Amino acid sequence: MSGPENTPDDGVKRDDPMIAAEWALGLLEGEELLAARGKAATDPDFAWRKQWWDDWFAPLTDAIPGAEPSDHVWQGIAARVATQAAAQTSAAPHAPAPNVVALKAEVRRWRWVAGLTSAAAAVALALFFSAPGRSPGEAPPAQLAAAAPMVATVPVGESGLRLDVTYIPESQRMVVGAIGLTADGVHDHELWLVPADGTPLQSLGVVAPGEVRSMELPQTVTAKLGEGASLVLTREPIGGKPEGKDAGPVVAKGAFTRI
């Protein structure tokens, strides 16, 4: 059951629009869900398609009967908003107008940086704001930079295929999605981190074609994984680069961007 998703008898190509549909419907779980979010942050087409499905599915919710929440729900919302507004104000005393304005500027910056869609900003914010234990007084931008996930897209030649790599600093986990790739039975592809400081490449392992895999990175790797770090993909014999031999040809590259 864990075999490649695109088996011939499937009859359906699991392309990006399909994954967006599965996501909108709520079918994605675990690593695939994480990978889809990361992808939406860097791929406007994908983010657009997710929104497209959301828009179309939305009217279905009219069939769901409404329900009245308890009174304490609004009180909770008001309290959380007030707390966060206060935290932001105390963290940014120079801001001309508190909270919302500063926050909006931050969102705009993100959008500008990565050419993000609003959906992408949403992901970034969702991840940021769900970061646990934020206490008042900590400067949001710095913390934000620390918590914001980093994403890299590694397009493979002209094929339209690509790797989607998402790194979540807090968890030291990296998710590598190679959904469109297929194994040729002769080669494997190995992913390498190229540190921004010019130190030697570090292997991130062999890519699993057609799969989304998550891995915990050792501290030696995460220390080098900052903005500007890039990735290369090399073609290797099955199993990856043999010990003591040079790495194979570089078939694709990409760079990390914070979202």
Added chain:
Amino acid sequence: MAARPRPSSDEAREALRDAMARLAAGDQSALEEIYRATRVKLFGITLRILGDRKEAEDALQDVYVNLWQRADRYDPTRASPIAWLSAFARNRAIDRLRTGKVRGGAVPVEEAAPLPDERPLADALLIDAQQAAQIHKCLGALDTRTQGHIRAAFFEGKTYAQLAESADVPLGTMKSWIRRGLQRLRACLEASEAS
């Protein structure tokens, strides 16, 4: 149905759109207005997906706090505000279902809280009728079985594995059915956009 007058659908939508714009501009008081107008619908959604009042209320809180944090995400030129908020609420509830320990499932009717008489704008805030008709038409064009599974995913937050189990078919089969269904659904919806 109602004895007293209610805002028309257009008025309600405009009022909500306006409140969203004010919230995006930093007007915190707009949040309460949005909450009053939409809580019943959005709570219905989170309750349906999560199947637990406490969880659904927590999810609802997240929805509005998040909305306040990033009100400018909403693009008024796209979806109607209530459609956007509905998708947003459902997505948050599903996220909770997927990441948490919540068991989830459809809510038995008797568990749903009674609606207050004020029922703020609830009826007036139905999503665009034309768009609703189209998605129902396209869904209706699928075979009954596939339609049922897609609906179960949408309304009950079921995963592929859960759907496969309840239908007693292999996981791969369920994936194929649903993906084929989604592919046809997309073609049907795109055809309607083109015409």
